[in-house]
Amino acid sequence: MHKNLAGERLLTELDFTRLNKLRGGPLPAALVDALDAQDLVPSREIPPDIVTMYSQVIVEDLASRKRQKLTLCYPSDAEPHLGFISVLSPVGASLLGQRVGATARWRTPNGDTCAAEIVTLLFQPEASGDYTT
Template sequence: MHKTLTGERLLTELDFTRLNNLRGGKMPPELAETLDSLDLVPSREVPANVVTMYSQVILEDVATGKRQKLTLCYPADAEPHLGFISVLSPVGASLLGQRVGATARWRTPNGDACEAEVVELLFQPEASGDYTT
């Protein structure tokens, strides 16, 4: 059972419920593990520096210093070429619940390890007063 703690990664209760609905499909093990380890908070209480669903972030690749803008989304809205990254992807699962300043880590489909720092949160639905998206 989840409860609110002072852990490193947080998830809104609404995002948790919606993401758990994906468990019946083909949820990657990384995301299932992430969901089981995140601390839950009500949408109105999530800090503005936490990556939630539909957050828009700037990531900086630890190895190259290259920056990119990504939006974390549900699979139906994913358009990687436009920066809309599915939460079911390795990078998407690694971003969920991270805070600005944290380093997200994931593996590419060919097994390469990647790391990127969340350097800025450009938009978070909850911080803008949207608690239902």
């Protein structure tokens, strides 16, 4: 089991296994670091306020105070214009494993620093009894 020294982020064992299969391609450094540092738990034991794959969240940009709904997904399902954000994107990697109330931080491809608070978790597959998505 991987341990996060700060104990801040959790990941289901299933998400960890599936995301590690993506390591054959170019993964963002932030995601590699996250996979190497997160605490792992069985899907049935993940707290309902943790962002897992296919979770739907409301985030609030700390600079603009603009809120938006995002769904964290795998690259093949990404449709950013519809709010489906790939876990391989900077914002997606920063959301994975975070708890409601946490601040996700990332850098854009042009180097800008961004931050958003996870305001609400609208949907988490595991909380609805889906342990295999």
